[in-house]
Amino acid sequence: MITAQLVPILSDNYAWLLRCSSTGATAIVDPAEVAPVAAAIDAAGGRLDMILLTHHHGDHIAGTDDIRARYGAKVVGARADAHRLPKLDVAVSEGDTVTLGASTASVIDTPGHTRGHISYHFADGNVLLCGDTLFSLGCGRLLEGNAAEMFASLAKLARLGPETLVCCGHEYTESNARFALHADPGNAALVAYAGKVKAWRAEGKPSLPSLMADELAANPFLRAPDVATLADLRGRKDTF
Ligand code: ZN
Ligand code: FE
Secondary structure (H helix, E strand, O other), X not given: OEEEEEEEEOOOEEEEEEEEOOOOOEEEEOOOOHHHHHHHHHHOOOOOOEEEOOOOOHHHHOOHHHHHHHHOOEEEXXXXXXXXXXXXXXXXXXXOEEEEOOEEEEEEEOOOOOOOOEEEEEOOOOEEXXXXXXXXXXXXXXXXXXXXXXXXXXXXXXXXXOOOEEEEOEOOHHHHHHHHHHHOOOOHHHHHHHXXXXXXXXXXXXXXXXXXXXXXXXXXXXXXXXXHHHHHHHHHHHOO
């Protein structure tokens, strides 16, 4: 099965180090800063089979070519965005699978933040790598896509089930919680979860990965019943 370990990079990004527990095969997701990513790979044994990219933004791809050169890993990313990603060894889109050791991820098209954004789901380990689509208590800004696309993307991720570990690209949870409490003050599950987040962050602990069950109960963007509600929430958050 796949285990996921976060690697703090840049100011508030996370890369994710994935490991297949039965074979030792290893992958890194969104390695945008070389030194901390290389340190994490070396600490785990120095093996890197794959680099998985969620989308083309610099804070997700910047270290890719250096890490590829250092470890000889294969780079996987969205076929739709191949023209603006580092050179891909494997170009994928919805319905494709990516095999890491003895485990397989399904590729999910999740446009909204960017047109070519993809997510990876390892059912064996319940690990979801969702970049800047779903955040804990929030979702990505609609930089290229529209609310209807983001609504459909979030719905696909929600269907992966309550046990899913949400491994997203940023530690935005505490500021997302402030808006979520403003938007949905009567949600007792949100109030309780926001309190936990505040305590974790005060102790210097990451808030991720989160559990999809908690997102389904507390994340107002994931809970939006229709596109219009999601569009309204996203617009208000942009100026909050
Ligand atoms: Zn982004
Ligand atoms: Fe980002």
